Amino acid sequence: xxxxxxxxxxxxxxxILQQNSALQKAAAAxxxxxxxxPAAIGNATAASDNSFVSTLRGAIGExxxxxxxxxxxxxxxxxxxxxxxxxxxLQREQASVGFQATLQVRNKLLSAYKDIMSMPV
Numbered sequence: 386x387x388x389x390x391x392x393x394x395x396x397x398x399x400x401i402l403q404q405n406s407a408l409q410k411a412a413a414a415x416x417x418x419x420x421x422x423p424a425a426i427g428n429a430t431a432a433s434d435n436s437f438v439s440t441l442r443g444a445i446g447e448x449x450x451x452x453x454x455x456x457x458x459x460x461x462x463x464x465x466x467x468x469x470x471x472x473x474x475l476q477r478e479q480a481s482v483g484f485q486a487t488l489q490v491r492n493k494l495l496s497a498y499k500d501i502m503s504m505p506v
Contacts (some may be wrong), residue, residue, distance in 0.1 A: 394486060397444055399495075400437045408501070444490075448483040455480035 455476045461467040 393444060393447070397440055397490060400440050401490075405497070445487060446502045448480075449488045451476075451480040466498050 429484060458473050458476045462470070462473045467473065
């Protein structure tokens with residue numbers, strides 16, 4: 386299992402920036418021919434969508450795993466099976482930081498979505 390760290394967050398940031406540049410290129414491209422439809426545009430961005438979705442899904446899965454580990458070690462401490470309070474607090478803080486980072490990414494994505502949806506066509 387991997388943890389959420391700086392390199393994972395930077396990879397997610399780069400994926401978001403790549404997606405943003407792809408959207409800007411698509412917006413600058415000429416309108417598709419109505420007779421052929423937008424199928425060509427959809428095929429051009431399908432490969433980058435899979436990597437972005439898989440990166441985001443993986444990061445959310447990692448945060449979920451950290452939350453589960455944090456809950457398990459907290460319950461273990463409460464039952465008296467674990468006496469190392471430092472390890473418990475460290476795991477709880479790691480889960481908290483991962484959750485806060487995910488929350489911030491979600492907020493940025495929602496903000497970008499709202500900005501895009503409010504653009505005039």
